[in-house]
Amino acid sequence: MTSPAVLYTDPAWLITAAGHPDPVLAGIEQQILTGVDLRFGPHDGHRYLHDDSALHAAADGVQVLVVYRCQVTRELLDAAGPGLKAVIRQGVGVDNLNPALLAERRIPAYNIPDYCVGEVSAHTATLALALERRLIPQHQGLTGGTFDIYAGGVPRRLSEHTLGIVGFGRIGRAVARHLGAFYGQTLVFDPYLGADLPAGYGARAVATLHDLLAASDLVTLHCPLDPSTDGMLDVEAFRHMRAGAYLVNAARGRLIDPDALAGALADGRIGGAALDVFSPENPHTDPRWKPVLEHPAVLVTSHRAFLSTEAELSSRRRVAQIARDVLDGRPVTVGRVLPGLR
Structure with a gap:
């Protein structure tokens, strides 16, 4: 047999x-x-x-x-x-x-x-806090021979700012519990949930993605990739983001239009981005990611948030x-x- x-x-x-x-x-x-x-x-x-x-x-x-x-x-x-x-x-x-x-x-x-709920939520929080506390420019400056507490700019007090979570499944909820502890308030956009579930995690649901983008100082993506979310962070979405806000993506690369992100970074519309995922998988194979990878306000890892x-x-x-x-x-x-x- x-x-x-x-x-x-x-x-x-x-x-x-x-x-x-x-x-x-x-x-x-x-x-x-x-x-x-x-x-x-x-x-x-x-x-x-x-x-x-x-x-x-x-x-x-x-x-x-x-x-x-x-x-x-x-x-x-x-x-x-x-x-x-x-x-x-x-x-x-x-x-x-x-x-x-x-x-x-x-x-x-x-x-x-x-x-890997614990791993991805920890990685997300690490990326977010590295952006907020300007760790990369501090590290690069100090190892490069310059001792300067102001290198990379002055961080903001997180308790006076807002965390926005797009997608409130297992990982989004873990992020709300861990990373949300640092922020003054947490907003959630998830069209498949009612308002009560986010409230149980100390968060407030908003009606639309644009509502969340306009009110959040750091936006983190935790939604699945499907026809409704493919390229959801496009030029129009970035126009709705709060000036100087940060973007974190440890979900799926195709949630973000790389050209739109490059433009938002180049014109200073957003303060920076931390990315663990790209489309294609290796961003070096697509020239659209080049200006993103080279931008000084960007922090990247090689799709290892789960690891x-x-x-x-x-x-x-x-x-x-x-x-x-x-x-x-x-x-x-x-x-x-x-x-x-x-």
Whole structure:
């Protein structure tokens, strides 16, 4: 009897310090997925191949697909064939799962929605406070030989200013609890929630995104990427931001129009930005991000807000256990993206 097959299309944790995938590193997956044909997507020595015939060949006949940054496409699903039982995202977001396509094919999908709430909220707070306290220019000035308490400008008293949170899911709520403690008030915009839930976190809901932008001194994004939020921070949105306000994004890169952000920074409309995410994933591959990356009031990290040793291990165990349950015909409830499918 043929063993069931599971394909991990692009697992970041499989890459060694030398930059190459090594199946020996898949100990957790091998322990949980015993008796399974465990496969990994093709890698050219520099990156995983997300849209390539070699990936489609690896997907042939699998029962479970596990994607990380890889986009779910018709071609990938066709390559897997009719025996595909589920697609799992090794992460929080669902945009690259292509939920509409999976619903059309009636293929259940899962993600790991809560494995890194503490990490992302801590990273968000760190980025925000680094902007507020002008840590980067202070560090650069002092290590460059200049002792000057005013380097980078004088910080503001946060208790007299307003934090604005766009999206009030698990991470947005954690940010309200942690980062909101520093600010005089916290505003929330989330069109899918009533006013009572933010009030339970000491925050006040506002009716529109523009209302939040106009009233906030620091805006942090924690909403999913979907057609309604794609490019939501555009030229018009930046016009509504309070002069000198900061912007933090540790959610999805495509929430922000890079040209609009570059313009807002160049004309001094906003005070600065801290970004952990970009579209494309590596901003150096898109010239629109160049003026943003080079701006002195910008702080950036390489999409690692989710990262800790503990979070990565938890995510790996949970993904492998979901795959195991799917193969064994057991119900999976936590992380189910398309709950109506059977």
